[in-house]
Amino acid sequence: MSLSIKQAKFVESYLINNNSKESALNAGYSAKSAPAIGCQLLKNERVLKEIDLQINQGDFIAITGPSGSGKSTIMHLIGALGLAKK
Secondary structure, eight states, X not given: OOOOHHHHHHHHHHHHHXXXXXXXXXXXXXXXXXXXXXXHHHTBHHHHXXXXXXXXXXXXXXXXXXXXXXXXXXXXXXXXXXXXXX
């Protein structure tokens, strides 16, 4: 099953800005629901399959962003502390 139009717009925006709230807003979700929707989308298996991140050996990275941008969510998924939802 493919992504909805809003989900695809979320992924496109997230790959540029790495901010789930801003990406949800850019995808057309309301300001009120954007923080929660952004975090939900980062837990969605179909959405995650569209996000690709490569970190090479020796690279140092930082995950930064404002409150509600999905930092903890993505760290839990990277660390396999949480499971994506289908």
